[in-house]
Amino acid sequence: MSKCTDYEHIFNRFDKDGDGKISPLELQHCVRSIDSELLLEEVQLVVDSLGSDQGGLLGFDGFVSLMESKDEEEKMEDLRNAFGMYEMEGCECITPKSLKRMLSRLGESRSVDECVVMINQFDLNGDGVLSFDEFELMMLD
Structure with a gap:
């Protein structure tokens, strides 16, 4: 399965109403499902920071940006840990x-x-x- 297909699958799971966009409320529910808690205001800030131009909703491209930025954060943390060993x-x-x-x-x-x-x-x-x-x-x- 390609990375894009993985993202599409995850996006579709988050998009509960199937409208092709993730609302801040849908994103908040998804974050809760992975045992984390964010206030709706915090989630709205994330959506807004990704340049939401769809009435405060997160489209697929914004979702991919969110996922890839998380991947980069994890890579940097792994690099810092490895550097610390040496x-x-x-x-x-x-x-x-x-x-x-x-x-x-x-x-x-x-x-x-x-x-x-x-x-x-x-x-x-x-x-x-x-x-x-x-x-x-x-x-x-």
């Missing part, structure tokens, strides 16, 4: 030593010199370490 405590960066330590934990033995070479491939500012932004670019490459 970073040297207190410096908010990945050093050759911290990379060596993490690779060893993963069963991959590398020398500090090899880790320097690995870091240099993605070290955009030449400071010898990877910031989160450089790590993100490396992971998305």
Whole structure:
């Protein structure tokens, strides 16, 4: 099943009255179904922020935007967690030593010199370490 088809299926489940649009009330009911609580005013703000031009209702394109923004938030959280595993405590960066330590934990033995070479491939500012932004670019490459 394609991502678009998945979204259509989910959209249709949320669109209780079948009018091709999700009202703030329908969206609120859906959020409740996944064990979360939002006030109707909060849901209306979400619908409005997605550029609702359909009388305060969320069309399919806006729904896809909402779903994809959630996917991006989850990806960023996963990246931050992964970065935290590799970073040297207190410096908010990945050093050759911290990379060596993490690779060893993963069963991959590398020398500090090899880790320097690995870091240099993605070290955009030449400071010898990877910031989160450089790590993100490396992971998305």
